[in-house]
Amino acid sequence: MEYSHPEYLIDPEQLAARLNEPQLRIVDATVFLVPAETGYRADSGQEKYDQGHIPGAAFMDLIRKFSDTSTGLGFSLPEPDALADALGELGIGNVNDVVIYSSGHMMWATRAFWLLRYAGHQRVAVLNGGLRRWQAEGLTVSNEACSYPATAYTPDPQPASFVDQTGMQQAMGAASVCTVNALSPEVYAGTGEMSYGRRGHIPGSLNLHYDDLMDGGNFKSADALHAALSASGMLDAERVITYCGGGISATIDAFACLLVGKHEVAVYDGSMSEWVRDESLPLTLGETP
Numbered sequence: 001m002e003y004s005h006p007e008y009l010i011d012p013e014q015l016a017a018r019l020n021e022p023q024l025r026i027v028d029a030t031v032f033l034v035p036a037e038t039g040y041r042a043d044s045g046q047e048k049y050d051q052g053h054i055p056g057a058a059f060m061d062l063i064r065k066f067s068d069t070s071t072g073l074g075f076s077l078p079e080p081d082a083l084a085d086a087l088g089e090l091g092i093g094n095v096n097d098v099v100i101y102s103s104g105h106m107m108w109a110t111r112a113f114w115l116l117r118y119a120g121h122q123r124v125a126v127l128n129g130g131l132r133r134w135q136a137e138g139l140t141v142s143n144e145a146c147s148y149p150a151t152a153y154t155p156d157p158q159p160a161s162f163v164d165q166t167g168m169q170q171a172m173g174a175a176s177v178c179t180v181n182a183l184s185p186e187v188y189a190g191t192g193e194m195s196y197g198r199r200g201h202i203p204g205s206l207n208l209h210y211d212d213l214m215d216g217g218n219f220k221s222a223d224a225l226h227a228a229l230s231a232s233g234m235l236d237a238e239r240v241i242t243y244c245g246g247g248i249s250a251t252i253d254a255f256a257c258l259l260v261g262k263h264e265v266a267v268y269d270g271s272m273s274e275w276v277r278d279e280s281l282p283l284t285l286g287e288t289p
Contacts, residue, residue, distance in 0.1 A: 002222050003259045003260065004222075005259055006259075007125060008126060009125060010125040011129075012127065012134045015127060015134075019054075019055060019056055021097070023097055024056075025092050025096045025097065025148055026058070026098075026099045026100075026101070027060040027090065027098065027099070027101075028049045028053050028131070029060040029101070029102055029108045029109050029112040030045025030103045030131075031044065031062050031063060031104065032045060040245070042075070044063055045059075045103060045104065046061070050143065050145070051143060052131075052141035052142065053103075053131070053142060053146070054127075054134060054141065054142070055140065058090060058148055060090060062075065062108060063075070065086045066115055073270055074273065075247055076269060077115075077269045080118075080119065080155045083155060084153040084155040087119060087121075090150075091147065091149055091150060091151060092151070092153060093151040093153055094121070094154055097124075098116060098121065098125070099124075099126075099127055100112045100113055100126055101131055102131070103131035104130070105217075105249075106126070106129075106252065107210065107249045109126045109127065110251040110255040111251045113125075113251070118159075119156070120156025128218050129218045133218065160266055162247075162266055162267055163267070164268075165278075167268070168243070168275070171241050172202065172204050173204075176238040177238065177240070178232070178233050178239070178240045179202060179204055179206070179240075179243070180205060180208050180232060180234060180241070180243070181205045181206065181208075181243060182208060182242055182243065182252060183210075183244050183249065185207055185287070187245075188207040189201075189285065189286050190283075196272040196276050197277075198276040200284050202243065202272075202275060202283065202284070203282050203289070207287075208228065208253055210244070210250070213225060214252070225256050226260050228256075229260060234265075238264060239265070240262065240264065240266070241265070241266050241267070241268055242254045242266075243267070243272065244271050246271050246273045247267055247269045247271045254266070
């Protein structure tokens, strides 16, 4: 079996052959998560980018430029116009092909992919394996700062790509919706040391750990993804909603759905970080959905 949508992924050799294309925009979306008292703290990948990046790549600031920083939550979805402004400032126009990568976990590249998907951008791919695989294959990096000329971006918002807290509450009781927690089994069950302030998972949600879809920093084969997603009931459901701690690692599960042809998938943007703030909202402990 091959991916239904192989165009959403690009390998280092393929990208290296395209570096000089004038309409190509390469962006480094790296963020690093550092354990904190509750959940994690996000540190910018700018310093890592400055030390070495794919030649011609610009840095994409997911923490500030591509998030609504007014919500009290990290990485909240910006309004469409704000997202369009950020894309244009980065040099991404509607006609550009975009390749996104991370020097850390792939979740940052898939989060950035999901933002562009929300904006309505179709010409976007994720570098499979990220910067680590790029370097492992002997391809060169640059420490020269890069940027693209600012341009205008006209968004075509795709609201079905995300759900908010209300949408998540409605999905809890919907038989047609498969809700999936992408966190580790220990965090899902509420038995691990890490939590987001209240332990457990949203009632009715299954668990498919995002790292179970990865193999050495790359997405698993189409056969392996199809098997894992099918076992969780995600491919049979009319609609899938994935969530995690803050709407980042959930995009791994969502992106995997796209790769194998499941399009009716959304990410709960606020995820556990938002859900736990309302003490009236239920949580389930243990391995049972």
